[in-house]
Amino acid sequence: xxxLNSEGWTCPLPLxxxxxxxxxxxxxxxxxxxxxxxxxLPAFDNAALTSLGDATVLPNIGGRLAVTTDSYxxxxxxxxxxxxxxxxxxxxxxxxxxxxxxPLYLTAAFILEEGLLLSTLGQIVRAMARSAREAGxxxxxxxxxxxxRGHGDGCFITTTGVGVVPEEIVFGPDQVKEGDLVVVSGTLxxxxxxxxxxxxxxxxxxxxxxxxxxxYSLVVQMLASGASLRMMRDPTRGGLAATLNEIVGxxxxxxxxxxxxxxxxxxxxxxxxLLGLDPFQVANEGKLVAVVAEEKSEExxxxxxxxPLGQKAAVIGRVTREYPGLVVAKTSLGGRRxxxxxxxxQLPRIC
Amino acid sequence: xxxLNSEGWTCPLPLxxxxxxxxxxxxxxxxxxxxxxxxxLPAFDNAALTSLGDATVLPNIGGRLAVTTDSYxxxxxxxxxxxxxxxxxxxxxxxxxxxxxxPLYLTAAFILEEGLLLSTLGQIVRAMARSAREAGxxxxxxxxxxxxRGHGDGCFITTTGVGVVPEEIVFGPDQVKEGDLVVVSGTLxxxxxxxxxxxxxxxxxxxxxxxxxxxYSLVVQMLASGASLRMMRDPTRGGLAATLNEIVGxxxxxxxxxxxxxxxxxxxxxxxxLLGLDPFQVANEGKLVAVVAEEKSEExxxxxxxxPLGQKAAVIGRVTREYPGLVVAKTSLGGRRxxxxxxxxQLPRIC
Numbered sequence: 001x002x003x004l005n006s007e008g009w010t011c012p013l014p015l016x017x018x019x020x021x022x023x024x025x026x027x028x029x030x031x032x033x034x035x036x037x038x039x040x041l042p043a044f045d046n047a048a049l050t051s052l053g054d055a056t057v058l059p060n061i062g063g064r065l066a067v068t069t070d071s072y073x074x075x076x077x078x079x080x081x082x083x084x085x086x087x088x089x090x091x092x093x094x095x096x097x098x099x100x101x102x103p104l105y106l107t108a109a110f111i112l113e114e115g116l117l118l119s120t121l122g123q124i125v126r127a128m129a130r131s132a133r134e135a136g137x138x139x140x141x142x143x144x145x146x147x148x149r150g151h152g153d154g155c156f157i158t159t160t161g162v163g164v165v166p167e168e169i170v171f172g173p174d175q176v177k178e179g180d181l182v183v184v185s186g187t188l189x190x191x192x193x194x195x196x197x198x199x200x201x202x203x204x205x206x207x208x209x210x211x212x213x214x215x216y217s218l219v220v221q222m223l224a225s226g227a228s229l230r231m232m233r234d235p236t237r238g239g240l241a242a243t244l245n246e247i248v249g250x251x252x253x254x255x256x257x258x259x260x261x262x263x264x265x266x267x268x269x270x271x272x273x274l275l276g277l278d279p280f281q282v283a284n285e286g287k288l289v290a291v292v293a294e295e296k297s298e299e300x301x302x303x304x305x306x307x308p309l310g311q312k313a314a315v316i317g318r319v320t321r322e323y324p325g326l327v328v329a330k331t332s333l334g335g336r337r338x339x340x341x342x343x344x345x346q347l348p349r350i351c
Numbered sequence: 352x353x354x355l356n357s358e359g360w361t362c363p364l365p366l367x368x369x370x371x372x373x374x375x376x377x378x379x380x381x382x383x384x385x386x387x388x389x390x391x392l393p394a395f396d397n398a399a400l401t402s403l404g405d406a407t408v409l410p411n412i413g414g415r416l417a418v419t420t421d422s423y424x425x426x427x428x429x430x431x432x433x434x435x436x437x438x439x440x441x442x443x444x445x446x447x448x449x450x451x452x453x454p455l456y457l458t459a460a461f462i463l464e465e466g467l468l469l470s471t472l473g474q475i476v477r478a479m480a481r482s483a484r485e486a487g488x489x490x491x492x493x494x495x496x497x498x499x500r501g502h503g504d505g506c507f508i509t510t511t512g513v514g515v516v517p518e519e520i521v522f523g524p525d526q527v528k529e530g531d532l533v534v535v536s537g538t539l540x541x542x543x544x545x546x547x548x549x550x551x552x553x554x555x556x557x558x559x560x561x562x563x564x565x566x567y568s569l570v571v572q573m574l575a576s577g578a579s580l581r582m583m584r585d586p587t588r589g590g591l592a593a594t595l596n597e598i599v600g601x602x603x604x605x606x607x608x609x610x611x612x613x614x615x616x617x618x619x620x621x622x623x624x625l626l627g628l629d630p631f632q633v634a635n636e637g638k639l640v641a642v643v644a645e646e647k648s649e650e651x652x653x654x655x656x657x658x659p660l661g662q663k664a665a666v667i668g669r670v671t672r673e674y675p676g677l678v679v680a681k682t683s684l685g686g687r688r689x690x691x692x693x694x695x696x697q698l699p700r701i702c
Contacts, residue, residue: 025695026695054447062411064409068406069494345375
């Protein structure tokens, strides 16, 4: 297969000697074709992509479509547990999964900075291809643009996801009822702390890895439990705090959580204390927050815990009429505090 | 409507005093919400977008889907005849139209550089909204990321388009037959020369404007002519030369064109001569190249010329067995030359 070698993409473009991206790679001519033929096509191999038209034509999906888009600008490009390529797949398929949609297709658009090593791009693309296979999605079309050195930052990726929503699924804030439970699928804050540790060169004794992962198979497992799922969100930028505030912002209820029930890795907790970060505001890339009916919630947790990504699933709170529009935390000392919407993000360029 | 004022978006975000994009606008918290509520929602106003879930759920489209994605990094952001916002809509809906698809939906992902004026972003977003309305598409979901000053270039936009392909349409290089005609919808090179003139501060006496425009209504007109359309492409990056070479690269035939029949504005031609540019390699953003059956081609041209975007439509060449895989031009002197695939793009960051 052109471009693949036993070292793993150290030489994705055999036709040219210069090992870096040049402006011409974004020019739509021979150099662009070389990137496509030698790098993208072998990695993302599928019939739809290979047709190489201006647009990719797909069979009738035959159901409600879910569509979502995200740009990824994470810095650095590689971090413990993943790279921008993994994020660009997981972040987008997870947004589909949170709508209850089965992820089917991704598009991938690259904005590359002149001078980026082709071997680096090769590693990123290989990671995307692997993540896409794991997530069960096909990368069906793409685009490459190149900007001059100093006008970009190595590699930005924008992915758009298309999925299909099964007939019976209706998720949304309008489905939430008083007394519903708030569930998280595992420990929070790992992604943000992993990025920060490598960015700042911090050493916490052990490596804290990003939790980046595709969540749809966990959603399938949750649906199989028979519990009534009202809505789901993945707490990425702004973390749990932003996600819960978004939820209460779109319904007539409030949410009360118990701080002590929120699962945290002890290393992440220690790192957050050291750095003055609020772990509830730190980004996650492989976790979900679900609002579910209390009935059958025990079954739900059992089902979730059987899944590798749900082993530490926990009920952390409840929907209440008491504080409409607010997120309130019961502290370990028995007091209560309002968790407000973060202004920005504690850590820029986390995803 | 929040954010709109009589001056036209000079103050899209009334809630903050600072007139520029800050990192927090990409943080997923309050500042991001302000951008969404005060800028994107009023401009792109539609029910699907307003649901603001992680993904947007759409009704069953009930046909073959066409999907395409492109990043836009044009420099400068504004140029005679348009701006990056227009391009980000037209470029993507045109790729759908070239597959014969009716454009339905767009997603829009912004990568903004810290320090971008909010009023500039407002102008771009307003242009996108206007172009989307004209093109008949809804912008149904989006994303905003912000990178530090010096790590981006003002504003990059990635749009993904979703359309539906009518049952009877089958376009593609495999539909092309020997003797088919090659048609262009109008004069070539206007977009590239417009960008270059403003970038380099050149004055050609009159302003050459970009041809940026949405092509689907012209495609509908062409289909109505009853002619057999085999395939279409829009000659953007790399211009006519790249497009024709892409076409011959995917079929067993060659294409012979007559140079003198390719429509060129005299100003564009003069500018290209002055600057040493090959007008066949200059980008267009509102033109199409179609391969069509000779039968009913006269009717096709009549129908095209009744459309504002097809007034200068012309047959420029023919599909031939004589030069398989090659694009050959008959020059005005009666000789023949091979038009090869450009290596990169004469003008970087043209779209």
